[in-house]
Amino acid sequence: MNRREFILNTSLIASSLMLGSATRAADAGFPVVRTPEAKRKFKSVAVERAIERVKASAGNKEIAWLFENCFPNTLDTTVDFEMLDGRPDTYVITGDIDAMWLRDSTAQVWPYLSLITEDAPLQQLIAGVINRQTRCILKDPYANAFYKDEKKVSDWKSDHTEMKPGVHERKWEIDSLCYPMRLAYRYWQTTHDTAPFDAKWREAILLTLQTFREQQRKTDHGPYHFQRQTTTPTDSLAGGGYGRPGKPVGLICSMFRPSDDSTVFPYLIPSNFFAVISLRQAAEMLEQIHHDNASAAQCCALADEVEQALRKYAVVEHAKFGKIYAYEVDGFGDFYCLDDGNVPSLLSLPYLGVVKPNDRVYLNTRRFVLSDSNPYFCKGKAADGPGGPHVGIDMIWPLGLIVQGLTATNDNEIRECLDTLRRTHAGTGFMHEAFHKDDPKKFTRSWFAWANTIFGELVLTTYKTRPHLLD
Numbered sequence: 127m128n129r130r131e132f133i134l135n136t137s138l139i140a141s142s143l144m145l146g147s148a149t150r151a152a153d154a155g156f157p158v159v160r161t162p163e164a165k166r167k168f169k170s171v172a173v174e175r176a177i178e179r180v181k182a183s184a185g186n187k188e189i190a191w192l193f194e195n196c197f198p199n200t201l202d203t204t205v206d207f208e209m210l211d212g213r214p215d216t217y218v219i220t221g222d223i224d225a226m227w228l229r230d231s232t233a234q235v236w237p238y239l240s241l242i243t244e245d246a247p248l249q250q251l252i253a254g255v256i257n258r259q260t261r262c263i264l265k266d267p268y269a270n271a272f273y274k275d276e277k278k279v280s281d282w283k284s285d286h287t288e289m290k291p292g293v294h295e296r297k298w299e300i301d302s303l304c305y306p307m308r309l310a311y312r313y314w315q316t317t318h319d320t321a322p323f324d325a326k327w328r329e330a331i332l333l334t335l336q337t338f339r340e341q342q343r344k345t346d347h348g349p350y351h352f353q354r355q356t357t358t359p360t361d362s363l364a365g366g367g368y369g370r371p372g373k374p375v376g377l378i379c380s381m382f383r384p385s386d387d388s389t390v391f392p393y394l395i396p397s398n399f400f401a402v403i404s405l406r407q408a409a410e411m412l413e414q415i416h417h418d419n420a421s422a423a424q425c426c427a428l429a430d431e432v433e434q435a436l437r438k439y440a441v442v443e444h445a446k447f448g449k450i451y452a453y454e455v456d457g458f459g460d461f462y463c464l465d466d467g468n469v470p471s472l473l474s475l476p477y478l479g480v481v482k483p484n485d486r487v488y489l490n491t492r493r494f495v496l497s498d499s500n501p502y503f504c505k506g507k508a509a510d511g512p513g514g515p516h517v518g519i520d521m522i523w524p525l526g527l528i529v530q531g532l533t534a535t536n537d538n539e540i541r542e543c544l545d546t547l548r549r550t551h552a553g554t555g556f557m558h559e560a561f562h563k564d565d566p567k568k569f570t571r572s573w574f575a576w577a578n579t580i581f582g583e584l585v586l587t588t589y590k591t592r593p594h595l596l597d
Contacts, residue, residue, distance in 0.1 A: 172245035185597030197582025216254030373457030376435035467523025506563025
């Protein structure tokens with residue numbers, strides 16, 4: 127059977143599964159809100175089978191219905207797959223913004239990685255994401271978001287930075303370069319396929335290494351600067367476009383957070399933790415696939431340097447919670463204690479694999495993050511949960527609740543996270559960027575694929591490890 131026949135057959139199987147799934151949703155009393163089959167961007171047999179398994183097992187039919195809507199949302203609505211120069215190429219928009227973020231595109235397909243060994247077209251789709259991300263990094267390692275059309279001029283063309291055609295936005299965020307390494311490593315570990323990791327991919331990794339070193343700012347500011355004419359202060363940088371000062375201590379500067387808001391202090395602690403594990407994963411791949419021991423050693427050396435600096439500067443003393451991880455520091459002794467509902471966050475550190483769930487400092491930090499000592503933790507009439515500065519006070523991020531559930535280690539906390547998410551989708555059947563703590567009908571971004579797909583990850587993980595919590 128050739129590839130075309132295989133895809134046709136799998137599409138027919140998926141169509142049968144989808145029809146049955148839609149019928150059961152209506153029969154259960156929930157509206158059919160998932161994108162109609164004929165309009166779906168990509169169809170995965172493995173994803174449809176996962177939906178059927180969860181729906182058949184889950185006693186809580188509303189959670190099962192939400193899973194059916196949310197888990198495939200990235201595939202249904204945001205992916206654009208094609209073969210380009212004989213290689214798979216996948217462009218992934220975030221949802222309501224027609225641009226591909228390196229962070230979001232990784233996070234959106236991440237929950238499907240556990241299924242790709244049983245679905246060859248799905249594996250090819252994700253290989254296409256890796257290939258596209260490689261091209262994006264080589265275009266501009268300081269950019270966070272890109273267009274499919276590499277000649278398109280951005281709406282942000284007037285930003286005071288080195289904008290190039292094909293770049294949507296140029297906000298320097300450490301995690302933008304970490305996420306592609308995370309995706310590449312897990313894909314490689316899962317499939318043992320090395321096709322995406324060619325000379326261009328190696329070049330992108332070496333450019334990532336160079337960029338991280340430049341942003342340690344040991345001798346000068348480095349080449350990156352950014353300013354925007356705006357009434358929103360967090361959309362621009364102080365210091366003539368270089369941000370607020372940081373003492374060179376081995377940490378990597380991140381001028382923007384994963385929320386795309388500017389940092390207060392330049393060393394964003396969750397993202398520096400993320401860089402440590404990502405560099406070590408890249409080193410393993412460089413060594414095993416390319417036999418490039420010298421570059422692998424450089425990645426490990428930088429990871430060691432950042433990790434040593436984190437030990438010295440990331441932990442601060444909190445009056446109530448003891449030793450906790452700060453969110454941002456400047457190396458001069460100043461620090462900022464809060465957490466953001468986005469990822470990477472302090473809450474998400476075990477999810478990213480950078481600390482153990484029982485790490486003593488992390489547990490103290492977790493108690494801080496999920497308390498009213500965190501200025502962006504919300505307690506409301508409708509729900510309690512993590513928020514963040516990007517949308518403002520009193521707004522809970524489903525991403526934060528989902529990460530809380532994914533990093534929780536006891537049944538009661540996981541159940542409470544699932545129940546809160548079930549009660550606050552405002553009747554839409556989908557997750558949102560943020561909702562008001564007193565009224566979930568006041569929400570931002572009705573189409574935000576990352577939040578949808580990671581909710582699916584939480585439900586699927588619960589189904590596999592604690593299925594009784596879905597009753």
